[in-house]
Amino acid sequence: xxxxxxxxxxxxxxxxxxxxxxxxxxxxxxxxxxxxxxxxxxxxxxxxxxxxxxxxxxxxxxxxxxxxxxxxxxxxxxxxxxxxxxxxxxxxxxxxxxxxxxxxxxxxxxxxxxxxxxxxxxxxxxxxxxxxxxxxxxxxxxxxxxxxxxxxxxxxxxxxxxxxxxxxxxxxxxxxxxxxxxxxxxxxxxxxxxxxxxxxxxxxxxxxxxxxxxxxxxxxxxxxxxxxxxxxxxxxxxxxxxxxxxxxxxxxxxxxxxxxxxxxxxxxxxxxxxxxxxxxxxxxxxxxxxxxxxxxxxxxxxxxxxxxxxxxxxxxxxxxxxxxxxxxxxxxxxxxxxxxxxxxxxxxxxxxxxxxxxxxxxxxxxxxx
Ligand SMILES: C[S@@+](CC[C@H](N)C(=O)[O-])C[C@H]1O[C@@H](n2cnc3c(N)ncnc32)[C@H](O)[C@@H]1O
Ligand SMILES: [Zn+2]
Numbered sequence: 001x002x003x004x005x006x007x008x009x010x011x012x013x014x015x016x017x018x019x020x021x022x023x024x025x026x027x028x029x030x031x032x033x034x035x036x037x038x039x040x041x042x043x044x045x046x047x048x049x050x051x052x053x054x055x056x057x058x059x060x061x062x063x064x065x066x067x068x069x070x071x072x073x074x075x076x077x078x079x080x081x082x083x084x085x086x087x088x089x090x091x092x093x094x095x096x097x098x099x100x101x102x103x104x105x106x107x108x109x110x111x112x113x114x115x116x117x118x119x120x121x122x123x124x125x126x127x128x129x130x131x132x133x134x135x136x137x138x139x140x141x142x143x144x145x146x147x148x149x150x151x152x153x154x155x156x157x158x159x160x161x162x163x164x165x166x167x168x169x170x171x172x173x174x175x176x177x178x179x180x181x182x183x184x185x186x187x188x189x190x191x192x193x194x195x196x197x198x199x200x201x202x203x204x205x206x207x208x209x210x211x212x213x214x215x216x217x218x219x220x221x222x223x224x225x226x227x228x229x230x231x232x233x234x235x236x237x238x239x240x241x242x243x244x245x246x247x248x249x250x251x252x253x254x255x256x257x258x259x260x261x262x263x264x265x266x267x268x269x270x271x272x273x274x275x276x277x278x279x280x281x282x283x284x285x286x287x288x289x290x291x292x293x294x295x296x297x298x299x300x301x302x303x304x305x306x307x308x309x310x311x312x313x314x315x316x317x318x319x320x321x322x323x324x325x326x327x328x329x330x331x332x333x334x335x336x337x338x339x340x341x342x343x344x345x346x347x348x349x350x351x352x353x354x355x356x357x358x359x360x361x362x363x364x365x366x367x368x369x
Pocket of ligand 1: 010328343348
């Protein structure tokens, strides 16, 4: 298992990669007006053959106006903590209209979406036909208004690029930083959109064995089987215990001894359904925690691992076109997948490489059920 972290503008690097090579993309682009990634300015849109003449302005991020707004629940002190005195440069080419600046810090949501769509188009090209895309994105407020950025993006990806949206997973962060707002609820979630290219795609559903079924099965293993060595009390012959029918019969007998009637019935039904718990729901509860990583917007490995395991085969290739400090790539390596990351800021790419050096595939620690 291996991979690499490529340094460069994601649009350019993606363009250099072949069609349909990736099994799964897990990524989190810069959100709209949320953070400054120093050194992440790039050219977006415009004419490729233009010798751009950008009218650049150096300025504090436009974003700071979103953050200082009291409506946003984040005071000016945090504003400076997030942005520092970091300035960014941005502006349009006066010949072709291309924009130079950091993705996420566009002057309007529609321009941000346009740029993101350039990336999702390339992602679609490099994904295998059976490939999956997990796109983590959160919304932003402009003063009082929630902008509906994730929803607008999803609609455009579906309508304009032909993506199939399979789930709008909610990443529920129980411990999200409280906001000091008085006239709405505090935000505790982000989206993870689950997109595919075609109707047939790789997906491995992980259903945990129900704990109560496990309890029944372990009591069966110490059950006085000799009582059943000849005949059941009703005169019928016991099925061999190693057979499915035999096991089911025992589960039907033992479950009511351990659980109240109604619950026992459910346990029996779950056991018949291969002993598995229900199909996992579309809310991923994962707390944020200090990452100890040199990057300001790290998503947790616990969020990413189940996505990779569900959306790609062992040994498959995982791509993150906004790799940052490399969480996706680390999770891919842990899960025994190959990986390619793209990151524009060399220091972040270096951090990703450092983390990757320390990550060891774990699959041999787990036994398959
Ligand atoms: C939200 S962060 C990703 C964080 C990552 N998921 C992690 O856990 O570390 C987005 C990343 O995209 C990078 N980025 C921004 N514009 C880019 C571009 N045009 N090409 C490549 N990377 C870019 C930023 O530098 C930043 O590291
Ligand atoms: Zn130009």
